Amino acid sequence: MSLRQFEYALAIAEAGSVTAAAELLHVAQPSMSQQIRNLERELGVTLFARTPTGLVPTVVGRAFLREAQVAVSASRRARATARAGADELVGELVVSAQMGFGARQLPGALGTLRRRFPRLEVTVFEEPSSAELERLCRQGVLDLALMAACELGPADAHHLGHEEFVVVLGPGHRLLTAERVELRDLEGESWVRFDRDSALDGVLTGVLRDNELTPITAARVSQTATAVRWAGHGLGVTLVPASAVSPGDRHLARPVFPIVSQPVVAVVRQDAGPAETALLELLRAESWHQPVQSWVTSTTNSVRAV
Template sequence: MSLRQFEYALAVAAEGSVTAAAEVLHVAQPSVSQQIRGLERELGVELFARTPTGLVPTAVGRAFLREAEAAVSAARRARATARAGAEELVGELVVAVQMGFGTRQLPVALDALRRRYPRLEVTVFEEPSSAELDRLCRRGVLDLTLMAACEQSPADAHHLGDEEFAVVLGAGHRQLDAERVELRELEGEPWVRFDRDSALDGVLLNVLRENGLTPATAARVSQTATAVRWAAHGLGVTLVPASAVPDGHEHLVRPVFPVVSQPVIAVLRRGAGPAETALLELLRQQNWSSGSASVSSVS
């Protein structure tokens, strides 16, 4: 097996076809097909199911691809370290963000990082599950992870600040007249919630239960921006990190009482290099203030 085969398999999984993967990789289609067939023969398993709509990873294939991604990321970091000069960083930085957190702060920090190191390639993805982020952190797949603190947070995590949560109401909602919405005043309201295994849905459930409320689910969504837009259209109310509210919806957002917030931490991979360290320092420089003097954490 080779890293090239790993990269080809990851590209096929991402694109769903050999043809599309070949275009992304800038190689001939037969080369990709040959490498995938050779890899499957060597492993003695079928990595992809051939369906009418394209190639889909099998259960074994998904497990293999997770390990392949770790190996490719490690190789890229090794190349970047070897090629890094005294005044320049090159290579790839893989950043994972727990969905909804650092929405305002991370882009500013990344912009400053790219201006400092223009040849550094940064890959960012959002992950709704804190358990999955914890698993990826422990396996060393991620260079830097931005997430809410939890019981499994590593001891060497860096606390950046707190994300305060706010409620989003529909146009004309009776609570828009209030400067701060008491959660108990939302008794009987339908809620726009998040995927069942997501950290944001866990926060919402904990908050409602602590305030004696039983959520009536109007809909479940996968993205904070979608939740805000659906709440704005009157489908139900929702609770999101205040910094995750898209532009144009601020007039429908109200802070809540009791105050709801979560500590935000950054986790670096072991043996972090200069790129990760630089991004951490830039994140520390951002404004993480919740804007409230009496903030209570929800875990």
């Protein structure tokens, strides 16, 4: 087995076909197909299944790809460290965030980082499961992760601030006239919730339980933007981190009482390089204490005026 075969398998999983993956990596399609056949023969398993929509990883293929990503990421970091000069960073930085966290702060920090080091390639993805996010951190797949909590030591975990949660209501909802919604007033509401194993649904489940609210589920979604959009169309109410609400939807969002919030921790990989260190400092410089009440007050007054 070789890192090139790992990269080919990861590209096929991303692109959904050998042809598209070959174009993505600028290699000949027959060569890539042969390499994957050799890999499957050596492993004695089938990594991909052909479906009407393209190639998808098998169960054993998904398990293999997780470990392949670890190896490829480690290789890229090694190359980047070897090539990093005093005034330039090259290579790849892999960043992940617990779903809904840092939606306002992370893009700003990454934009500054890319302007400073234009040859640095940054891969960013959201992870709904906090357990999976921590597993990826332990395995060294991630260079930096944003999450609510972790089991790593203080040398690896850096507290940035807190994410306050807000409730998003539909247009004309009776509680839009309030500057802060009391959770007990949401009794009887239907909720737009998240996947059952996601950290966000865990927060909502705890809030409903602690406030003795009946968990009426209108729908389950996989992204905070979808939850906000569906709540904004009146499907049900939802609870999301404040930074996940776009300025155009803030008129439908209200802070809640009792306050719901979670800490935001940046976890960097062991032996962090200059790219991770630079991003961490940029994240520290971002505001993690967003005055939610201030951007709600003006919209509340507008609703009352109408």
